[in-house]
Amino acid sequence: MSQPEPLTRLIEQLQRLPGIGRKSAQRLAFHVLKTPRAQADLLCDAIRDVKDRVTYCSVCNNVTDVDPCPICTDESRNARMICVVEEPPNVLAIERSRDYNGTYHVLMGALSPLQGIGPDELRIKSLLGRIDASGADEVILATNPNVEGEATAIYLARLLKPLGVRVTRIAMGVPVGSDLEYADDITMHKAMEGRREV
Numbered sequence: 001m002s003q004p005e006p007l008t009r010l011i012e013q014l015q016r017l018p019g020i021g022r023k024s025a026q027r028l029a030f031h032v033l034k035t036p037r038a039q040a041d042l043l044c045d046a047i048r049d050v051k052d053r054v055t056y057c058s059v060c061n062n063v064t065d066v067d068p069c070p071i072c073t074d075e076s077r078n079a080r081m082i083c084v085v086e087e088p089p090n091v092l093a094i095e096r097s098r099d100y101n102g103t104y105h106v107l108m109g110a111l112s113p114l115q116g117i118g119p120d121e122l123r124i125k126s127l128l129g130r131i132d133a134s135g136a137d138e139v140i141l142a143t144n145p146n147v148e149g150e151a152t153a154i155y156l157a158r159l160l161k162p163l164g165v166r167v168t169r170i171a172m173g174v175p176v177g178s179d180l181e182y183a184d185d186i187t188m189h190k191a192m193e194g195r196r197e198v
Contacts, residue, residue: 007033056088059130061106061123063088071103078102082130083140084156086110086149089181094142097188102140105130110148111155119155127156131165138166140195145176157198168195 007029014025032040056062057069064070071077071091081102085091091104107122131139139160143149153169160167171194174183183191 056106060104061088061108061126062091062104076101079134080137081140082127082134082136082138083142084127085142085180086144086152087181090142090144090179093180093183093188094192096185097192098185099189099192102138107143107152110143110152112148112151122152124156124159128159128163131160131163136165138168140168140170140192141198142170142180142191144179145172145174146178153198161198167198169198170195 010029010032011022011025014020014028015022017025020028032043053065054063055065055067057064057067057072059068059072062069062071078101082105083094083100083102084105084107085094086107086109088106091106094100094104105123105127107124107127109117109122111117111119111122127139130136139156141153141156143152143156157167157169170191172191174180174187174191180188
């Protein structure tokens with residue numbers, strides 16, 4: 001039995017989302033079909049709103065609906081401390097720990113020569129410009145503890161040390177091979193607390 005074409009299209013679009021296979025896409029599509037029209041409209045509006053209003057901060061590259069973002073404009077934060085992360089969800093993981101009061105710099109990825117991601121594909125030049133402009137005292141390398149994240153941290157450390165800035169790496173309280181966005185609050189606290197010189 002074939003299903004209606006709009007339902008097939010919805011399943012195909014949902015499958016394009018990361019971590020969603022065919023069966024999950026079908027479950028989600030049938031859930032949307034069962035929900036009241038008002039809830040489906042709210043979902044559509046939320047998706048449109050994200051695409052229309054959310055962008056990347058011109059200073060740190062984090063997601064925001066105002067530019068510069070609230071973290072970059074918060075005068076109570078230590079602007080001379082920059083925590084470098086790979087992706088915007090990593091900022092949320094560190095913020096949940098409530099132990100860090102500096103600023104961030106989102107690289108928008110990690111070095112991965114096999115995937116064609118080199119230094120020019122990352123937001124490294126803007127990081128160097130920020131360090132020069134702000135006179136940063138410390139740069140914390142909080143890239144993921146996997147092969148790509150380690151390679152990125154080593155590359156950045158070699159680039160930053162000659163600038164005279166203190167370069168530290170978060171401690172390995174975060175499990176190797178995982179992503180920062182999945183770390184719990186205590187693990188993230190220990191990782192920030194135990195950062196070390198690179």
